[in-house]
Amino acid sequence: MDKLKTALYFTEKYKWRLFPAFWDAEHKRHISYIKWAEQATSDAEIIKRWAFKWKECHFCVACQASDITVLDVDNKKGKHGDDVLNDLILEHGSFATLKVKTPSGGYHYYFKGKSAVTINKLGFGLDTPVMVPLPNSEVIGKGRYAVVNNTSICALPEWLRSQIGNATVKNPDVAITNSLQGLKQAAQLVRNTEGAIENAGGDAATYKMACALKDTGIDAGACFLMMRQWNKKCSPPWSDSELFRKVQNAYKYAKNFGYEENNFGALPETELVHVSSFEPEPVERKWVVENFIPQYEMTALYGDGGLGKTYLALQLALNVATGEGSFLNRTIENPSAVLYVSAEDSVDEIHRRIYGICKNEEYAFLSKANAPLYFMPRWGKDCTIASQEGYDIKTRPFFEAIKMQLDKIDSDKGVLLILDPLATFFAVNENDKVAVSYCVHSVLSNLALEYKATILAVAHPSKASIQSKLYDSGSPSWRNSFREVRALVAHEDERMKKLRYLKHTKANYSAIQGDLLLEWENGRLVVRGEQEVERRIVGGYANHVYLAIVKAYKEKSLLGSQAASRRYICNERITDEESNILSKEQIRKGVALLRSEGLITETTSEIKITDNITKKVYMLKGLLPLRYMAQEEKGNESNGTDDGQGHFDPIF
DSSP: OHHHHHHHHHHHOOOOOEEEEEETTTTEEEEEOOOHHHHOOOOHHHHHHHHOOOOTTTEETTTTTTEEEEEEEEOOOOOHHHHHHHHHHHHHHHOOEEEOOOOOOOOEOOOOOOOOOHHHHHTTTEOOOSSSOOTOOOTTTTTOOOEEOOOEEEEOHHHHHHHHHOOOOOOOOOOOSSOHHHHHHHHHHHHOOOBBTTTHHHHHHHHHHHHHHTTTTHHHHHHHHHHHHTTTTTTTTOHHHHHHHHHHHHHOOSSSOOOOOOTOSOOOOOOOOOOGOOOSSSOOOOOETTTTTTTTSSSEEEOOTSHHHHHHHHHHHHHHHOOEEEEEEBOOOOOOOOEEEEOOOOOHHHHHHHHHHHSSSSSSSGGTSSSSSEEEOOSSSOOOOOEEEEEEEEEEEHHHHHHHHHHHHHTTOOEEEEEGGGGGGSOOTOOOOOHHHHHIIIIIHHHHHHTTTTEEEEEEEOHHHHHHHHOOOOOOOHHHSSSSSEEEEEOTTOOOOTEEEEEEEEEESSSSOEEEEEEETTTTEEEEHHHHHHHHHHHHHHHHHHHHHHHHHHHOOOBBBBTTTTTTTTGGHHHHHOOBBHHHHHHHHHHHHHHHSSSSOOOOEEEEEEOOOTEEEEEEEEEEOOOOOOOOHOOOOOOOOOSSOOOOOOOO
């Protein structure tokens, strides 16, 4: 029976809570891949994901969380646990329960009901540990935990319970988990507590401080970091090794939690790097997209509804996954797999959008079939990765679901993870800096580190930020947490409905770049030059200005370009095809373009014009439509500008 089948067998039969671990032969201890005290589970899907991810792991049982007691009979290194147990059985009576032989020649006896964690309390060689490897586990570097008899587990005999003692009941209001509330309380303690002073009760004060921090509910690692901050107030400061021992003692001996030292240790291993170890040249920064999205970092893309931010993110996903072409004229430096988690679109809508983008590329849609591009459409479903409950922030089951999918992708080149839209995934108060920081630096950073993930968060800006032209969520905490921030905004000219600006509003690793002008074209956004677009925009103004000049000329009442003119053109009510009134500045630009193209001129003195029908003579001064006049002389008034009914073909 392989390890996964074994794990699923015991979780289904006994509902045991398991966690993945490996054997550290050097220090002779089991090391967990996760925070096992919090994350041990009987959920079959999560266990499958662990088995797939850590193929060399073995599974362990969290005894108290599984409501069991395991009697560990140790027969190595001069211990004779069998003899001690036999003496107890002769005195109190035998039992029949599941029995497992350990690689060192000892035995594990399993009982229903949790009890205290003890070492040699029943006698030399008899322990009741906090965790044990799963029956029938093969522990690499140690050996097999073989089932001796597959008897059903019996209840813990009363004579054993009376000698072991009941499991310590933890304060329900305090738990060793780094909750937001605990961290805030710990930080307040550090701020408000005076430092220890040598020869003035400093040793006791330091131990007391470690115990007080422990009582806030943070784990030993967080406590050590808090103690280092507090240590700056001490006179003289403690060394790190001395502080480490104080924290260890607080978590080992202090009351409240009933903590017992176990094989996993209290503090994580840390690394101290000296500047002399640096190479002369640093490692070059890597980008997924050149100077646009830094690799293995977090970038935000903001945009109001309907502007096309999802299309832009999909374009990015296609380019990164295929490695083909460029994204907005920028090189794809590090192609990779892409996981796009969409909370707003169904799978059919995603298909339509992808098809619309791809049919305009130089490569065919079917060429994307083998690209490592994956979607998780979550329209109408719960997408919460983490939520805030009072002062606590907890990850939700969907966080594990994303991890499971990332495990399946298993790309050596890393993965681009796109979350669209950001607000759907985090149910927290965005004005709470600590809460937002936890979501980014603990939750999203966890994904980035564990899966070599580059994260793009697609988000809606707040109304206030649009008015202030920051174009973000309105929360400085979110903004400050991302390395790069871009914003897709509408063109200032409301008539140019297909134009967008992509603004670069924050850059940690490059200089702030100028606005990128984009145009919506056949299902995608493409880069346009400023001069090209400006001429097109002004050309639109010029079309309507020219029509107004022609109309005034035909009415024998020329428009002038100077404010002193009898009919100053900028005071005229000139409208576009949607009946929007052109501003004075737009009219001026139109006049300037018409002049530069030789389409109009302005008389410096009054000229005599004879009406061809009435033969009346008019003395006029102002702007003359040269093209129209040239056609008129040829006897063809319909010159492509006006059909006589107010409709006209544009000249630009």
